[in-house]
Amino acid sequence: GAVVSQHPSRVICKSGTSVKIECRSLDFQATTMFWYRQFPKQSLMLMATSNEGSKATYEQGVEKDKFLINHASLTLSTLTVTSAHPEDSSFYICSALTSKNEQFFGPGTRLTVL
Amino acid sequence: QKEVEQDPGPLSVPEGAIVSLNCTYSNSAFQYFMWYRQYSRKGPELLMYTYSSGNKEDGRFTAQVDKSSKYISLFIRDSQPSDSATYLCAMITEAAGNKLTFGGGTRVLVKP
Numbered sequence: 288g289a290v291v292s293q294h295p296s297r298v299i300c301k302s303g304t305s306v307k308i309e310c311r312s313l314d315f316q317a318t319t320m321f322w323y324r325q326f327p328k329q330s331l332m333l334m335a336t337s338n339e340g341s342k343a344t345y346e347q348g349v350e351k352d353k354f355l356i357n358h359a360s361l362t363l364s365t366l367t368v369t370s371a372h373p374e375d376s377s378f379y380i381c382s383a384l385t386s387k388n389e390q391f392f393g394p395g396t397r398l399t400v401l
Numbered sequence: 402q403k404e405v406e407q408d409p410g411p412l413s414v415p416e417g418a419i420v421s422l423n424c425t426y427s428n429s430a431f432q433y434f435m436w437y438r439q440y441s442r443k444g445p446e447l448l449m450y451t452y453s454s455g456n457k458e459d460g461r462f463t464a465q466v467d468k469s470s471k472y473i474s475l476f477i478r479d480s481q482p483s484d485s486a487t488y489l490c491a492m493i494t495e496a497a498g499n500k501l502t503f504g505g506g507t508r509v510l511v512k513p
Contacts (some may be wrong), residue, residue, distance in 0.1 A: 293444075389450050392437070
């Protein structure tokens with residue numbers, strides 16, 4: 288299957304700082320990528336849809352000014368958690384959509400805000 | 402009622418047994434059906450992808466889709482301890498922007 292990478296895999300930051308997470312499709316181009324967060328023992332919760340060259344579409348209840356998404360190229364989308372607080376600590380996962388409507392996920396980024 | 406229902410398990414089977422997983426759904430507009438495997442603290446891994454009723458086989462995995470009954474299944478033959486994970490069914494419609502609608506996941510434990 289296609290490969291999607293995320294960087295970093297784990298990040299620990301102080302409350303009030305901003306954290307950027309990268310999602311890359313390594314062997315295919317993705318006009319659409321998705322960002323999820325997942326709490327322990329729960330299913331994935333879609334945060335937003337990232338479209339190359341246009342603004343992201345956020346799910347209800349997700350603050351767009353809090354979670355900034357940029358999809359600057361066909362292989363890269365970034366999620367920036369601004370002014371992070373302990374309640375933002377979670378597992379963040381991206382996925383990329385192929386031309387065949389298959390979605391491949393990255394390995395995830397574990398964010399811990401102290 | 403959730404759009405996609407999936408038994409959370411846990412489902413415990415002995416090594417070598419067949420693992421049988423299923424999901425039911427209510428939205429007849431779903432077009433594509435997927436099964437993902439997720440290990441703890443990892444991203445989901447796409448196992449099977451189907452878009453029509455019937456069976457699809459890939460190695461030890463067989464996916465079944467019955468659109469008339471709104472029911473999908475995943476069978477894992479000759480199960481191994483390394484198959485112990487959470488299995489997620491997921492469905493999409495192009496009209497909804499290809500957003501995945503997940504089942505809640507079934508935790509599977511294959512005992513050696």
